[in-house]
Amino acid sequence: MHIFTYGSLMFPQIWQRVVRGNYRSAPATASGYARYALADDTYPGMIARPQTTVEGVLYFDVDAHDVAALDAFEGNEYRRDQIDVVIDSSEIVIACTYIYMAEQRLSSLPWEPQAFQMSRFIGSYCRDKLGG
Template sequence: MPAHCFTYGSLMCEDIMSAVCAARMASVPARLDGYRRSPVIDQEYPGMVPARGNRVEGVLYLDLPDTAWPRLDAFEGDEYSREEVGVLTADGRLLTAWTYVFKPALTARLGAGEWDFQRFLASGKARFTALYLGFDKLGD
């Protein structure tokens, strides 16, 4: 079982990931081939689905403690399934990791185009954290 987690949306922000997991982990830039990331309609966060010929840039958190996984599962909720994937790090290593994939039955909720992380940082993160105030208390 992998202990790494590939993130591609709000959890790319170390402060959000640390609050959700109640732990700080080392991280490296990484990418996941064969997927695309799209905005979820009327939300600040993205969904990721399999898509041949595409790739998603993200952050790979390394060696998560066992206590982080139930908290992450609760945070991601019913829209996502946790799946094992092969992730390529910026330094060329291929590592096995868990990631959260948007459920196929819900893909009609995905908007067109690529979810924009820089726009999220500039204008969406504050709204996101206000809406999800308390995610740092998951599992308590």
């Protein structure tokens, strides 16, 4: 299964703490979605929004064990859905991604990857996965 990531999992330092396999990846874009910062947290939520796009990373052929690990990592505030993403400016690929379900927790501010607080996130959400 291909997995489109748009938040903390776009960063290899986080991705490699959650999954065991090594996967090929490529930049990708999801149209019809927007990514917002969560109020008082470091990670984003992506929701359907016409006329908007989200830049992210597509991981190819993720195995079932690692998909289960991703499901557990994302938790019950996210639902894994199948969407179309675009790679290489024109190729459409079917991938799964995690849609945020608790919209009331989203701020009105877009989440910016360059402002991601990696150390804070790892300390809060990945402590039990160090080295894994």
